[in-house]
Amino acid sequence: MSAKDFVDFYELLGLPPNASREDIERAFRALARQYHPDLNPDPEAQERFRLLVQARETLLDPKRRALYDQQWRHIQGRTFHPAPDQAEEPTIPIPEAPEAPAKATTPETAPILEQEWYVETLYSRPGPVENLVPQRFYALTRWRPPAPPTREPDRPLFLCLVVDRSTSMQGRSLQILRRILSQVLPTLSPQDIVALIAFDDRAELLVPPRPGNAPLVLQVLMRLRPRGATEFMPPLRMARELLERRPRSTLPWLLFFTDGQAYDQPVVLEWLPTLQKEHILIDAFGLGTEWDEAFLEQMATSTGGTVTYIHAYDEGAKALQERLVRLRRAYVFAAFLEWELPPEIQVRTIVRMAPDIGYYPSGRNTIALGPLMPGEWWQILWEWDIVQPLPLHHRIHLRSTIRAHLPDGRVWSHTQDFERPVVTAEDVRSYTPAREVIDAVQRLSWHRLQEKARKALRERRPRKAQHYLQALAHHLTRAGEIQMAETVRQELNVLRDRATLTAEGEKRLEYGTRRLLLPILRRRNAV
Amino acid sequence: MSVCPHCQAPVVEGLLFCEECGGPLVPVVEDMYTTSFTGQLSVLASQATLTLEGPGRWLLGRGRGTASLQGATFIDLSPYGAYMEGVSRRHALLEISPEGRAYLTDLDSSNGTWVDHIRLQPHRPFPLPATARIRLGRMVLQWQHLSP
Numbered sequence: 001m002s003a004k005d006f007v008d009f010y011e012l013l014g015l016p017p018n019a020s021r022e023d024i025e026r027a028f029r030a031l032a033r034q035y036h037p038d039l040n041p042d043p044e045a046q047e048r049f050r051l052l053v054q055a056r057e058t059l060l061d062p063k064r065r066a067l068y069d070q071q072w073r074h075i076q077g078r079t080f081h082p083a084p085d086q087a088e089e090p091t092i093p094i095p096e097a098p099e100a101p102a103k104a105t106t107p108e109t110a111p112i113l114e115q116e117w118y119v120e121t122l123y124s125r126p127g128p129v130e131n132l133v134p135q136r137f138y139a140l141t142r143w144r145p146p147a148p149p150t151r152e153p154d155r156p157l158f159l160c161l162v163v164d165r166s167t168s169m170q171g172r173s174l175q176i177l178r179r180i181l182s183q184v185l186p187t188l189s190p191q192d193i194v195a196l197i198a199f200d201d202r203a204e205l206l207v208p209p210r211p212g213n214a215p216l217v218l219q220v221l222m223r224l225r226p227r228g229a230t231e232f233m234p235p236l237r238m239a240r241e242l243l244e245r246r247p248r249s250t251l252p253w254l255l256f257f258t259d260g261q262a263y264d265q266p267v268v269l270e271w272l273p274t275l276q277k278e279h280i281l282i283d284a285f286g287l288g289t290e291w292d293e294a295f296l297e298q299m300a301t302s303t304g305g306t307v308t309y310i311h312a313y314d315e316g317a318k319a320l321q322e323r324l325v326r327l328r329r330a331y332v333f334a335a336f337l338e339w340e341l342p343p344e345i346q347v348r349t350i351v352r353m354a355p356d357i358g359y360y361p362s363g364r365n366t367i368a369l370g371p372l373m374p375g376e377w378w379q380i381l382w383e384w385d386i387v388q389p390l391p392l393h394h395r396i397h398l399r400s401t402i403r404a405h406l407p408d409g410r411v412w413s414h415t416q417d418f419e420r421p422v423v424t425a426e427d428v429r430s431y432t433p434a435r436e437v438i439d440a441v442q443r444l445s446w447h448r449l450q451e452k453a454r455k456a457l458r459e460r461r462p463r464k465a466q467h468y469l470q471a472l473a474h475h476l477t478r479a480g481e482i483q484m485a486e487t488v489r490q491e492l493n494v495l496r497d498r499a500t501l502t503a504e505g506e507k508r509l510e511y512g513t514r515r516l517l518l519p520i521l522r523r524r525n526a527v
Numbered sequence: 528m529s530v531c532p533h534c535q536a537p538v539v540e541g542l543l544f545c546e547e548c549g550g551p552l553v554p555v556v557e558d559m560y561t562t563s564f565t566g567q568l569s570v571l572a573s574q575a576t577l578t579l580e581g582p583g584r585w586l587l588g589r590g591r592g593t594a595s596l597q598g599a600t601f602i603d604l605s606p607y608g609a610y611m612e613g614v615s616r617r618h619a620l621l622e623i624s625p626e627g628r629a630y631l632t633d634l635d636s637s638n639g640t641w642v643d644h645i646r647l648q649p650h651r652p653f654p655l656p657a658t659a660r661i662r663l664g665r666m667v668l669q670w671q672h673l674s675p
Contacts, residue, residue, distance in 0.1 A: 136541035375598040445544035471548045
């Protein structure tokens with residue numbers, strides 16, 4: 001049947017496509033009185049009456065109506081693009097729901113879901129307790145921006161590899177780095193662009209960025225000869241220039257590999273906001289044990305990136321491989337979260353628990369959340385101290401704004417107000433927080449225990465350190481984190497024997513417990 | 528200031544875990560570490576049952592060739608008379624989060640989505656209870672959270 005021959009019975013009866021049988025019967029009777037050949041001599045009326053009968057017969061028979069509706073939708077869909085108020089889907093009416101929304105149904109070809117941000121916050125208590133200081137308060141917030149309209153193809157990557165070749169890299173560190181990259185680089189596609197910058201106290205562009213040059217990068221890497229001291233600014237400046245000239249559709253990704261520290265670290269930290277402004281993502285990889293955790297941490301997290309401690313090549317290769325696969329699918333390149341806190345609250349800790357781990361230094365009110373892949377969300381655990389006694393009926397109020405930068409330069413932005421009432425001690429007595437909150441805070445507490453152990457060691461209190469590690473091993477075992485519990489026990493033995501930990505042991509504790517902060521499933525895939 | 532029941536160290540109000548011994552100060556859910564979350568969706572009229580293993584997203588709708596949503600698996604309800612029951616092509620989204628919570632979101636369907644007689648607001652994820660009666664238009668489904 002062509003569109004020309006097709007008669008729109010709904011139009012004829014003056015009914016919406018989801019009209020009920022009663023509606024159809026009623027409309028038919030009214031119109032039949034008007035067009036009945038016995039009452040109306042007009043020849044057109046006769047034809048009209050014939051169609052009305054046909055309409056009634058078709059629409060009152062469920063089987064025939066279903067078939068007709070199918071054609072109706074097909075023809076409606078082809079002959080015109082329905083205006084929003086006509087796009088209502090033809091479905092069978094439902095007696096219980098006569099109030100079915102009169103408003104527009106979104107045309108089914110357009111993205112329907114997640115035209116809005118999905119934001120969810122869970123708290124450790126319904127609210128802070130009145131007149132109680134000090135007091136700890138936790139909030140776990142998730143944000144997910146609107147989903148990409150269609151499944152986007154994986155994007156080519158632009159990797160700017162910045163590799164330390166100072167004298168200290170000689171031997172194991174360089175060996176591990178080579179093995180990691182010789183495992184990962186061959187998996188790149190010919191469209192991917194790689195640049196290689198090596199540095200000691202100066203920087204050198206060994207391989208300029210070109211599509212499909214991963215094999216060349218590997219060759220050059222194999223011939224790399226360590227020499228000289230370490231300076232971080234020259235290679236970072238050079239990397240920034242390369243990233244500025246990258247194709248706009250690629251994510252500006254800087255991978256920084258080092259085994260040591262440099263005297264110009266403070267300069268780098270001051271200069272970081274420039275990189276942040278340009279949405280450059282820095283992932284830092286620490287080789288060996290001499291590198292400065294606090295520095296690499298600050299460098300990476302200020303751009304939304306992560307720090308990976310590499311003590312074995314297979315672990316490092318897996319971590320990098322997984323990152324490659326995920327970043328290829330990124331539909332948000334950079335995101336920033338900004339908030340205003342009331343004076344009665346102080347931020348103690350901010351941890352990004354998804355999609356990647358990030359420890360943010362406290363005392364700031366903007367953080368970079370990093371890129372996001374479809375189906376993932378950003379998740380932040382806030383740990384707050386209530387520092388002023390609050391009266392009952394007061395409300396604490398926090399406003400946060402998140403800005404997500406898309407590959408095409410557009411920005412999705414979302415402002416969220418968090419409000420909590422001040423409650424009585426009675427209100428919290430029997431309150432159990434959501435499972436997610438308990439789980440997140442417990443993971444943070446594991447990380448804290450190893451931090452305390454290491455701090456106790458620095459204060460020359462090995463017994464105290466032992467006590468913390470014992471507790472940590474116990475809780476990890478109970479939670480089923482057997483592998484990490486085993487690592488802790490090994491370090492505990494070292495501590496008992498020598499009353500100290502090795503540098504490697506400390507990093508294993510730090511980054512091992514940190515990895516446990518990732519949601520269980522992501523971690524499973526990663527390991 | 529109260530003390531930790533495990534190690535007697537003083538604890539700050541509002542803490543969930545003791546800072547000295549890591550012991551829980553709130554009831555800890557013992558099955559918290561289960562990594563697989565499953566639920567069962569059955570079409571009441573036809574006894575058809577589908578086990579969903581989370582985390583994941585499922586689009587409930589009807590029709591062949593209906594494009595699914597990003598990252599969602601399409602569940603075609605046509606064989607159970609979806610069309611006659613007023614189910615839209617993209618009717619609702621069922622999600623099991625990585626933490627094992629199930630949500631149902633109405634996708635602005637023509638005839639609406641109900642969970643235990645509550646009509647869902649379009650595009651607002653609704654947390655599903657362990658057992659729930661879901662109605663898509665006129666089609667009734669039973670949701671049963673299986674594990675953990």
